[in-house]
Amino acid sequence: MAEAHDMLFRTLADPTRRALFERLCREGEKTVGALTAKAGVSQPVVSKHLNLLKQAGLVRDRHEGRQTHYSAQLGALAPLIDWTSQMARFWETRFDDLENLLRRMDQ
Amino acid sequence: MAEAHDMLFRTLADPTRRALFERLCREGEKTVGALTAKAGVSQPVVSKHLNLLKQAGLVRDRHEGRQTHYSAQLGALAPLIDWTSQMARFWETRFDDLENLLRRMDQ
DNA sequence: ATAACGTATAGCTGTACGGCTATGGATTTG
DNA sequence: CAAATCCATAGCCGTACAGCTATACGTTAT
Numbered sequence: 001m002a003e004a005h006d007m008l009f010r011t012l013a014d015p016t017r018r019a020l021f022e023r024l025c026r027e028g029e030k031t032v033g034a035l036t037a038k039a040g041v042s043q044p045v046v047s048k049h050l051n052l053l054k055q056a057g058l059v060r061d062r063h064e065g066r067q068t069h070y071s072a073q074l075g076a077l078a079p080l081i082d083w084t085s086q087m088a089r090f091w092e093t094r095f096d097d098l099e100n101l102l103r104r105m106d107q
Numbered sequence: 108m109a110e111a112h113d114m115l116f117r118t119l120a121d122p123t124r125r126a127l128f129e130r131l132c133r134e135g136e137k138t139v140g141a142l143t144a145k146a147g148v149s150q151p152v153v154s155k156h157l158n159l160l161k162q163a164g165l166v167r168d169r170h171e172g173r174q175t176h177y178s179a180q181l182g183a184l185a186p187l188i189d190w191t192s193q194m195a196r197f198w199e200t201r202f203d204d205l206e207n208l209l210r211r212m213d214q
Numbered sequence: 215a216t217a218a219c220g221t222a223t224a225g226c227t228g229t230a231c232g233g234c235t236a237t238g239g240a241t242t243t244g
Numbered sequence: 245c246a247a248a249t250c251c252a253t254a255g256c257c258g259t260a261c262a263g264c265t266a267t268a269c270g271t272t273a274t
Contacts, residue, residue: 006120009119012120013117014232015113022194032252033250041232041233043250043251044235044254048232048233048253065240066240077191080187084187084188087179087181087184091132091181094135123263139221140220140221143221148264149263149265150220150221151221151266152264154223155262155263158222172271173221173271175222
């Protein structure tokens with residue numbers, strides 16, 4: 001049962017891949033060539049990473065002639081945000097429970 | 108230049124490891140034995156994962172006799188939250204820029 | 215002191231994956 | 245039509261790592 005978070009975390013775990021996503025967030029739509037120019041890895045590697053980002057829903061691709069434009073899909077980060085705040089909520093709940101317990105013990 | 112996000116994302120990318128962290132968030136402090144009981148993997152594997160979580164700052168360990176208690180360190184998620192909101196901010200900035208551009212073009 | 219218990223470490227194995235080069239398919243240019 | 249350009253795919257290699265068993269280390273119990 002590979003959850004949705006799995007792919008998201010795994011996809012963002014690789015530095016090269018995350019850097020690509022960050023550039024797309026910062027600078028907007030880019031072609032594969034433009035991305036490759038400053039990626040520090042070969043073009044096939046960039047294409048491969050972009051494909052994985054796409055499968056994770058983190059980017060969109062748009063074909064125009066012989067070049068492909070990629071852009072960030074920020075909405076895909078939602079599960080990550082949800083997960084994080086859920087962990088925080090669990091933590092706070094336990095903290096509240098502890099507080100309640102101590103309060104009851106005080107009486 | 109392995110950034111701080113690297114370890115965090117990589118550490119949370121593994122399902123088994125993330126499940127351990129989630130349990131510690133939900134249920135609070137647990138011993139290695141208690142965690143192993145429902146982890147679905149062997150005890151050495153659990154210990155290994157806990158060590159990695161510890162190196163990432165995601166958990167604390169507390170030794171009590173012959174058993175070790177682990178607990179979640181929620182603060183370690185801060186860089187992750189920062190990164191996410193930063194990406195969102197970049198995205199919104201570009202969106203605002205686009206809006207401004209369109210507004211100027213409208214005149 | 216010895217045994218039993220809880221955890222950590224060591225060492226091994228298989229697999230997943232990031233990097234590369236080479237090449238193919240599609241499109242634009244000469 | 246030929247050549248060049250852009251990207252994707254195929255195939256290979258090396259390394260990282262998650263899982264295992266065996267074992268060592270420290271603590272409690274007998």
